[in-house]
Amino acid sequence: MKAMILNSYGPDSKFEATEIEKPAVKAGHVLVKIAASSVNTVDTMIRNMGEELPLSPATPALLGMDFAGTVEAIGEGVEGYAVGDEVYGCAGGLADLPGTLAEYIVADSKLIAHKAKNLSMREAAALPLVAITAYEGLIRANIEAGQQVLVHGGSGGVGHVAIQLAKHFGADVYSTGGGGKQLELIRELGATPINYKTESVEQYVDKHTDGAGFELVFDSVGGANLTNSFEAAALNGQVATTVSMCELDLTPAHFKGLSLHVVFMLIPMLHDFKREQHAKILAELTKIAEAGALKPVLDENRYSLEQASEAHARLESGQGMGKVVIEN
Numbered sequence: 001m002k003a004m005i006l007n008s009y010g011p012d013s014k015f016e017a018t019e020i021e022k023p024a025v026k027a028g029h030v031l032v033k034i035a036a037s038s039v040n041t042v043d044t045m046i047r048n049m050g051e052e053l054p055l056s057p058a059t060p061a062l063l064g065m066d067f068a069g070t071v072e073a074i075g076e077g078v079e080g081y082a083v084g085d086e087v088y089g090c091a092g093g094l095a096d097l098p099g100t101l102a103e104y105i106v107a108d109s110k111l112i113a114h115k116a117k118n119l120s121m122r123e124a125a126a127l128p129l130v131a132i133t134a135y136e137g138l139i140r141a142n143i144e145a146g147q148q149v150l151v152h153g154g155s156g157g158v159g160h161v162a163i164q165l166a167k168h169f170g171a172d173v174y175s176t177g178g179g180g181k182q183l184e185l186i187r188e189l190g191a192t193p194i195n196y197k198t199e200s201v202e203q204y205v206d207k208h209t210d211g212a213g214f215e216l217v218f219d220s221v222g223g224a225n226l227t228n229s230f231e232a233a234a235l236n237g238q239v240a241t242t243v244s245m246c247e248l249d250l251t252p253a254h255f256k257g258l259s260l261h262v263v264f265m266l267i268p269m270l271h272d273f274k275r276e277q278h279a280k281i282l283a284e285l286t287k288i289a290e291a292g293a294l295k296p297v298l299d300e301n302r303y304s305l306e307q308a309s310e311a312h313a314r315l316e317s318g319q320g321m322g323k324v325v326i327e328n
Contacts, residue, residue, distance in 0.1 A: 003102035004308040006061045009050025015101065015308040020062075023098065023106040030081055030109055031073035036125035037100035038066040039315045039324040040157065042266070043093065047312060055094045055270055064100030064308075064326075065093040065269075067107075068115055068124035078109045086115040089282060090128035095270055101308050103328060110275035111268070113282030116289035119296075126296040126323035127161070129265060131285050132278055134162035134218070137240035137263040138169065141216050145170025150214040150232055154191055155182035157323055158220040158242055160297050163189045166218070168293040174208055181321060185297065201231045213237060213256075222246075233258050297322035304328075 001022040004015035025031040043063055046056045057063070068088040071081055081087070089112030093099030098106075115124040143149065149166045153159040154175025163186065166173045173191040177183045183193040194204045205213055213234030219225060222243025229239045230252040239253070240261040253260060268275040288294045299320040303311040305328050315324045 001103040002305065003062055004305060005101075006047060006063060007059055009047060009056070009059065009061075011048050013047055015063075015312075017306055018060075020102070022104055025073040025075045025106055027076040028078060028109055029075040029106045030071050030078055030087070030112065031075075032067065032069040032087060032105050032107055032112075033072050034067050034069040034100055034103060034105055034328050035121035036068050036325055036327045037064045038126045038129075039311050039326065040065060040129050041315070042129070044312050044316050046094065055266065057094060057096070057099075062099040062102060063093045064102075065090045066125050066128045067091070067100040067105060068121045069105075069328075072104070075106075075109070081109065081114075086121070086124075087112045088115045088124040088128055089113065090132065090265075090278070091269070094266065097269060101305065101326070103305075108275060110279050113279055113286055116286045118292075119289055122298060122325045122327060123296050126298055126325055127285065127289075127294075128282060130157040130296075130323070131161045131165075131294070132281050133158050133242055133263055133265045134165050134220075135281050135285060136265060137218055137242065137261060138162065138165055138216070140261040140263070141218070141238035141240040141259070143169045143171060143216055147171045147215040148209055149173050149216045149218065150194075150229075151175040151191065151218045151220065152225055152229060153177075153220040154186040154189070154193075155321065156220055159218075160185065160189060160322070161294065162218045162220060163191045164294050165288070166216075167191070168288055168291075171216070174204075174214070185321065196228075201228050205232055209234070216240070219243075224248075227252065230256065230258060299324045302327065 005018040071085045091107035091111040149171040175186045175191040176196040186193040217229045219229040219241040222241040236257045
């Protein structure tokens with residue numbers, strides 16, 4: 001089968017079209033003909049950093065984590081799927097799991113779910129990693145209807161899904177952005193936009209919460225921005241973050257009695273740990289999408305499998321809006 005292989009790591013590395021053996025289905029897995037896959041920041045990190053990241057595959061590497069496609073074969077012990085089913089998931093592209101920049105993938109059935117009928121393959125492929133991350137963060141932070149929820153980075157991959165899911169759960173959602181296009185997207189998604197470049201944390205907390213703070217802060221920016229999340233949170237509030245690889249003074253969190261939830265959704269894939277939770281979350285996301293409450297924003301540019309390098313460059317450029325998707 002055709003695959004885009006990375007023979008070396010580094011910022012200047014390029015994917016090369018290669019013919020590799022089509023994988024055979026095995027117990028607990030399904031063989032999927034891939035229709036589309038999406039590019040996530042972690043994919044570009046692996047390509048750039050290689051062995052510096054403990055989750056990077058050995059070269060020659062088949063990267064790509066998210067996909068949507070059609071089941072072609074069912075492995076022993078798999079229930080709930082039939083040949084011809086349309087599925088989506090995040091199931092490869094790191095450690096010893098072959099990725100999605102190819103015509104086929106043999107995916108663990110615990111890492112997939114049936115695709116939403118009202119989403120295209122392109123749209124479904126854009127969701128798994130970012131949507132599982134957003135869902136897990138909000139659930140672990142005990143989101144409840146009626147809460148005031150702040151999403152940092154609401155126009156980004158994870159952030160734009162977090163807004164929609166928080167709305168679905170009945171929250172009053174606010175979100176930060178830094179430019180006209182970003183703020184307009186946040187408004188279109190149903191959240192109150194906050195321009196972090198022109199308003200201080202203190203100003204928007206006073207404006208929107210009468211100084212009390214947000215009961216839940218979902219921080220998809222993280223790092224140094226976590227300090228802003230602590231400042232924006234209410235007493236005994238909940239903070240969920242997707243980026244915490246940093247040194248940080250937790251004193252503000254201490255004096256507010258905050259709960260901090262670190263979301264690293266690759267753990268089930270990396271450690272074969274509670275993978276069935278991803279299948280359950282993806283099944284829930286399918287229901288939410290089919291109810292009309294979740295629809296990914298896609299970048300305006302379209303890319304073929306042979307253009308994997310260009311797709312990576314597009315995400316890294318920061319010029320796009322929405323998820324970058326590669327179509328087979």
